[in-house]
Amino acid sequence: MIKEIVDKARADPDYVVRTALESLKRAEGQKYNYFLALDRDLPKRAERASLLRSGRRLLGVVVAVKDNIDVAGLPTTNGAPYAREVPELTAPIVTALEEEGALVLGKTNMHELALGATNVNPHFGPTLNPRDPSRITGGSSGGSAGAVALGIAHIALGTDTGGSVRIPASLCGVVGYKPPYGALSLEGVRPLAPSLDHLGFFTSTVKDLVYLMSVLRGLRAEPPPRFRFGILKGIAEPDEYVEKAFWRAVAKLESAGGERWEVEVNARKFSYARAAILLAEAASVNWGYLRRHEPEMGRDVATLLKVGASLPAVAYLRALEIQREAKSYFNSLLKRYDVLVTPTTAIAAPPVEEANTIAIRPKLLAYTELFNLAGLPAISVPAPAPHLPVGVQLVSSDEERLLSIASKYEEA
Numbered sequence: 001m002i003k004e005i006v007d008k009a010r011a012d013p014d015y016v017v018r019t020a021l022e023s024l025k026r027a028e029g030q031k032y033n034y035f036l037a038l039d040r041d042l043p044k045r046a047e048r049a050s051l052l053r054s055g056r057r058l059l060g061v062v063v064a065v066k067d068n069i070d071v072a073g074l075p076t077t078n079g080a081p082y083a084r085e086v087p088e089l090t091a092p093i094v095t096a097l098e099e100e101g102a103l104v105l106g107k108t109n110m111h112e113l114a115l116g117a118t119n120v121n122p123h124f125g126p127t128l129n130p131r132d133p134s135r136i137t138g139g140s141s142g143g144s145a146g147a148v149a150l151g152i153a154h155i156a157l158g159t160d161t162g163g164s165v166r167i168p169a170s171l172c173g174v175v176g177y178k179p180p181y182g183a184l185s186l187e188g189v190r191p192l193a194p195s196l197d198h199l200g201f202f203t204s205t206v207k208d209l210v211y212l213m214s215v216l217r218g219l220r221a222e223p224p225p226r227f228r229f230g231i232l233k234g235i236a237e238p239d240e241y242v243e244k245a246f247w248r249a250v251a252k253l254e255s256a257g258g259e260r261w262e263v264e265v266n267a268r269k270f271s272y273a274r275a276a277i278l279l280a281e282a283a284s285v286n287w288g289y290l291r292r293h294e295p296e297m298g299r300d301v302a303t304l305l306k307v308g309a310s311l312p313a314v315a316y317l318r319a320l321e322i323q324r325e326a327k328s329y330f331n332s333l334l335k336r337y338d339v340l341v342t343p344t345t346a347i348a349a350p351p352v353e354e355a356n357t358i359a360i361r362p363k364l365l366a367y368t369e370l371f372n373l374a375g376l377p378a379i380s381v382p383a384p385a386p387h388l389p390v391g392v393q394l395v396s397s398d399e400e401r402l403l404s405i406a407s408k409y410e411e412a
Contacts, residue, residue, distance in 0.1 A: 002061055002154055002208045009060030009101070013050035016060040016103075020046035023062040023105050026152045032128040034143040034152070036067050037074050038106035049101050056101030057215045063097055064153035066144050067107040068114055068190035070094070078190045079110040079140070081123050082293040091188025093157065093199055100215055105153055108143030112301045113289070114159055114192045115282055116140055117167050117364040118355040122298040126352050130172055131388060135349035138168035138364060141200065145172040148202040155212060156202040161192045162278060163344075163368025165200030166380035170344035170391025173382050175203045175406075179399065181375030183217070193281035195323070196274065196372040206381060206410040210403050221403040229253055229394075229405070230263045230337035236366035238346045245390035246343045249383035249409070253341065256412040258405070261337060267370055270329075273322035274373040280316040283308030300356055323373050330374045334397040339405050342367040344380040344391030371395050379406050 009016045020042045027035050039045070046060075053059050065071055068078045070087040071094055077084045094104060109127050111119050119142030120126040127142040129135040130149040137146045141158025145168035148156045158165040160178040169176025178200045191197055203209040213219040231250065238246060254260055283290065283305050289297070290305045297305075333340060346363040354360065371378040377399045380391035394409070396402035 001204060002058070002211050005060050005154060006057060009050070010053050013053060016050040016053070017043055017046045019060050020062060020103055023152055026150070027105055027147070030150060030152060032130060032133060032146055032150070033125050034108055034127055034146045035064075035106045036077060036109050036124060036143070039074060039104055042103060042105060046103055049103060053101065058097060059101030061102045061154045062105050063102045064105050064108050064144050064147040064156040065094060066141050066156070066158045067110050068159060069157055070188040071104055071107065074107055076107070076190065079112040079114065079121055079124070080289070080297070082289060082296055083113070087188070089188060092185045094188070096216060108141070108147055108156065110143060111140035112298050113282075113286055114140040114161065114164060114190070115301045115304055117163060117361060119143070119168065120352060120355045126355070128352070129349045132349065135351050135388070136171065136355045138171035138345070138349065140164040141202070142168045145169050145174055145176065145202050148174045148204060154204075155208065158200045158202060159189060159192070160198045160200040160372065161196045162274065162365050162372050165202065166344050166368045166378060166391065166393060167364050169202055169380040171349040171389060173389030175206055175209050175382070176380045177201045177209055178371070178378050179217070180377045191285050193278045193285070195277050195281060195320070198372065206403070206406045210407060213399070213403060217399070219400050219403060221400055221407050223404045223408040224257070224338070224401070226257045226259065227338040227405055228261065228336070229258045229339045229341050230261045230333060232263055232265045232340055232342050234264045235267045235342060235370070236346045236363065238343045241348055241385070241388070242343050242346060242390050245383040245385040246392060249392040250341070252384070252412045253409055256408040263333065269322055270326045270370050270373055271366065273319040273326065274369045276311060276315050276319035277323065277373070279304060279308030280311045281308075326370065326373045327375060330370070330376060331397055338396065338401055340395040342393045344368060344393040348385070348388035348390055367393055377402050379403070381406055381409060
């Protein structure tokens, strides 16, 4: 779809303005609580972009930006009123998109301080699932995922520290991609846990993502005729609905030329290490907010920050050692298999009123958090499911290989 939009925009300058106006109107009319700020100057910017259309590879493409990523002149709240600022500079990742002709529609709702997987925000309200508004989008980049799922934005930016792109992609039925750690600049992005933070992208299809990555990173995705994939078992127990969808996705991978293997993994140590790093670094990053604004914070966020602040230094240092073990372990597996495969989440989207119960968090995070710890590129793509969306996660040590196999899966 993105390439088709660009082709139409190059042929017809009025198309750029019409597309921008349509997205703005749809964003204003949606009742899912996806946006915290909209750029009312979007039609004027679209008109200017249409006059400079030659060679711009994202001309007319509308982008939604998670509200922990700076866009000059639009407020950045990081999901919390007490953290609100209006930046003078735009984050380099947004600038790169704009230089190619993309148009920023606005800033999307998120979990408070990005420290959560549900997007139930006590200050701005929850983001509602596009398939069933009584349920969550997942988080912490839920507004971005929802905006793409409803077709309001063509692509969206998010951040991913434990699954915050892949989880809402799975629950909303879109594609969510986390490039490898350090591949993209995090300048102009509010940190959560610098050892684990990644930028990420939402698109409607893998085809769109491949085009976007070719523009931003010069990647190519040539599908291999055959590939080996390892299904990781023993990480979590998916519920029956997710498990059935997952095995349908596995069948699609096999029909796309994949040779299936199953690998038992004991991930508990890795999960604990990721949690220790996240909480310790998040407490450090947000210490000023915790001291000044704890009574205003959501209870889940305040509790997690206080746990992080109380962790002994030895626990954090030991977690960093285990992170190195995790990187070595998963890279060794990826010498045997082209991709590793799991469900993205162990459950489909839970109802809003159940989302912040203690049992929900590990069911959302268990599969995704491992690959923030390991820093590997990972993608969530929709699995065949009859009602609520389900995602399947593919992981590789090589971005082009990962995108190639995800493309073959989508074609199948």
